[in-house]
Amino acid sequence: MASLPDNSAPPAIEVRDLVKTYGGVTAVSRVSFTVARGEIVGFLGPNGAGKSTTMRILTGCMPATAGHVTVCGHSVATQTDEVKRLIGYMPENNPLPEDMRVSEYLHFRGRLKEISRKKLGPRLDEALEMCDLKKVRHRIIGTLSKGYRQRVGIAECILAEPPVIIMDEPTIGLDPRQILVVRDLIDSLRGRMSVIISSHILPEIEMTCDRVVIINQGRVVAHGTPAQLRRDLLGGARYELELAGPEQGLPALLARVEPTLKIVVTTPAADGFRRHTLTSTNAAELGEPLLRAIAADGRLRVRSLARAHPTLEEVFLAATGQNWDAERKSA
Amino acid sequence: MPSGKVPEPPHPLLVKHFLTILGHEIRMLLVNASTYVAAVLFLALMGLVFTTLLESYSTTAQEASPAAVFFQLFWLPVFFMVPLLTMRSFAEERRLGTLETLFAAPVSTTEVVLGKFGAAYLLYLLLWGLTGGFFWILRHYANDPRLIDSGPLIGGFTFIAVSGLLFVALGVWMSSLTRNQGVAALLAFVLIVLVVWGPALALDNFPVLRLETMRPLREALEYAKVFRHLDDFTRGVADVRAVLFHVSGATLALVFCVFSLEAKRLHT
Numbered sequence: 001m002a003s004l005p006d007n008s009a010p011p012a013i014e015v016r017d018l019v020k021t022y023g024g025v026t027a028v029s030r031v032s033f034t035v036a037r038g039e040i041v042g043f044l045g046p047n048g049a050g051k052s053t054t055m056r057i058l059t060g061c062m063p064a065t066a067g068h069v070t071v072c073g074h075s076v077a078t079q080t081d082e083v084k085r086l087i088g089y090m091p092e093n094n095p096l097p098e099d100m101r102v103s104e105y106l107h108f109r110g111r112l113k114e115i116s117r118k119k120l121g122p123r124l125d126e127a128l129e130m131c132d133l134k135k136v137r138h139r140i141i142g143t144l145s146k147g148y149r150q151r152v153g154i155a156e157c158i159l160a161e162p163p164v165i166i167m168d169e170p171t172i173g174l175d176p177r178q179i180l181v182v183r184d185l186i187d188s189l190r191g192r193m194s195v196i197i198s199s200h201i202l203p204e205i206e207m208t209c210d211r212v213v214i215i216n217q218g219r220v221v222a223h224g225t226p227a228q229l230r231r232d233l234l235g236g237a238r239y240e241l242e243l244a245g246p247e248q249g250l251p252a253l254l255a256r257v258e259p260t261l262k263i264v265v266t267t268p269a270a271d272g273f274r275r276h277t278l279t280s281t282n283a284a285e286l287g288e289p290l291l292r293a294i295a296a297d298g299r300l301r302v303r304s305l306a307r308a309h310p311t312l313e314e315v316f317l318a319a320t321g322q323n324w325d326a327e328r329k330s331a
Numbered sequence: 332m333p334s335g336k337v338p339e340p341p342h343p344l345l346v347k348h349f350l351t352i353l354g355h356e357i358r359m360l361l362v363n364a365s366t367y368v369a370a371v372l373f374l375a376l377m378g379l380v381f382t383t384l385l386e387s388y389s390t391t392a393q394e395a396s397p398a399a400v401f402f403q404l405f406w407l408p409v410f411f412m413v414p415l416l417t418m419r420s421f422a423e424e425r426r427l428g429t430l431e432t433l434f435a436a437p438v439s440t441t442e443v444v445l446g447k448f449g450a451a452y453l454l455y456l457l458l459w460g461l462t463g464g465f466f467w468i469l470r471h472y473a474n475d476p477r478l479i480d481s482g483p484l485i486g487g488f489t490f491i492a493v494s495g496l497l498f499v500a501l502g503v504w505m506s507s508l509t510r511n512q513g514v515a516a517l518l519a520f521v522l523i524v525l526v527v528w529g530p531a532l533a534l535d536n537f538p539v540l541r542l543e544t545m546r547p548l549r550e551a552l553e554y555a556k557v558f559r560h561l562d563d564f565t566r567g568v569a570d571v572r573a574v575l576f577h578v579s580g581a582t583l584a585l586v587f588c589v590f591s592l593e594a595k596r597l598h599t
Contacts, residue, residue, distance in 0.1 A: 022598065056431075059435050060435070061431055061434055061435055061596065062596065062597075063597060081437045084435060084436060084437040085437050087435070089432070089435040091428065091431050091432060091435070093428060095427050095428030095429045095431065095432055096427070096429065096432075097359075097427065097429055098427065099359070099362055099363070100359075104358075108351070108355050109436070111351045112348065112351055112352075112433075112436040112437075112438055113436055113437070114347075114437065156432075
């Protein structure tokens with residue numbers, strides 16, 4: 001069973017006003033966020049947003065231009081070696097040596113991560129078991145499928161049981177079945193290790209992560225749980241309503257239920273019904289009062305009413321789009 | 332849940348990581364085809380040189396011992412063997428992107444450079460060591476003590492060991508400059524040719540160096556003549572300045588290699 005996070009301990013990752021510039025270009029601009037112990041955080045952003053740069057700075061592979069980054073209370077700038085001992089890192093594209101066997105590679109990495117020879121054997125078996133790699137442990141890495149290679153990368157990350165795992169696009173290029181396996185694997189780390197993953201596959205992030213940080217053009221544009229982001233960025237609620245009958249009085253009827261409830265799109269449906277998309281800034285559940293009001297009217301017939309759940313894609317587009325609009329206006 | 336407390340390293344770190352990387356690199360060299368290509372080419376070439384040498388000794392009397400003449404041709408295999416042994420060191424890791432994973436572990440750039448250099452150097456010594464077999468065969472079958480003069484033999488192998496430090500270090504450094512193994516091999520080849528032939532060629536071809544005002548430069552080039560070091564060693568003269576030249580040159584090349592890797596880490 002996963003042990004509970006220690007609340008008195010410093011957060012797993014703390015980033016304050018992180019700035020990284022190279023060649024006159026600001027890749028990361030005053031980025032701040034925190035990752036709690038045992039939390040899984042998704043790092044989202046379009047290509048070139050600064051995700052990989054931020055992750056590389058967190059691991060100590062690249063120095064920051066300005067700002068303060070700590071991992072479990074250790075400063076990445078001044079205690080780089082200590083930080084490296086606390087992190088399992090899988091870089092973008094998961095680079096692996098082509099001509100080594102899986103177990104040899106993990107053994108070598110284990111030794112570099114200072115696992116004693118006595119503990120390394122059992123730890124290696126455990127990591128291979130967790131990542132379902134036992135049957136390919138003697139295979140040359142270069143001959144493995146993409147899915148197995150990703151799992152070798154994850155096994156390497158968790159080998160030394162670090163408190164923090166950083167994975168840059170762990171599901172990129174995988175088929176849906178392999179994505180499911182990797183997702184379950186990451187999910188199994190919940191509560192035991194703090195995980196920060198970047199991905200373009202948004203449903204994956206939504207299903208796996210406790211919290212999401214959206215970054216665009218080097219800035220954090222939104223952060224919070226997926227539900228919070230939906231509320232903050234898309235506002236209120238959206239409903240899909242199918243009904244038939246005289247609709248002249250419908251806007252007034254909607255206004256009586258909730259003043260901000262409005263029809264945004266109407267499309268014809270089968271059997272004389274029409275489908276209306278309604279939005280409201282009020283996030284409260286309006287389904288029941290709406291049905292009651294339509295029933296009281298008597299002339300309208302309802303076939304279906306459902307509250308629409310915007311996907312994380314919509315949230316992501318709203319967050320990055322707002323940021324892009326703001327940039328254009330300021331320019 | 333892991334506490335986030337940094338575990339205490341059980342051994343002195345430099346030694347520990349150096350040995351881990353050294354072992355890994357030796358293994359990687361042994362499973363690599365280019366190592367065997369280098370080894371086969373080297374042994375075939377040196378075998379041919381040795382046979383030709385013996386044939387000339389069997390027909391005409393020679394002044395120098397076979398060992399002294401054999402080591403005079405050291406540059407022939409060095410020009411291709413060192414680039415083949417060292418071209419992979421960093422170029423391959425950079426091409427695959429595994430260098431980033433390597434530096435994400437608590438290892439220093441110096442440990443990685445020394446580990447890779449150590450592995451290539453040990454293999455270089457091993458291959459040269461195998462040529463000792465030629466002399467053993469000669470001694471075993473010829474039964475002529477005049478053919479085996481241990482002085483030039485020991486001197487020659489000492490020169491190979493000392494000069495190898497510089498050549499292998501240059502190869503490792505060149506490998507850190509590019510992600511293309513071919514380019515790394517070519518750069519190493521050019522640099523080693525310049526180190527071996529450069530001073531002698533410059534002294535022979537630039538009359539301006541004979542001017543009195545150019546004396547310091549001329550003396551520096553004389554000091555850097557690798558063939559002169561070889562002559563000294565095979566004659567049994569262990570010149571500390573020659574040893575210092577190769578050791579300091581190797582150190583400098585490895586320091587540049589560390590700088591080159593650090594610069595890439597900072598700027599990419």
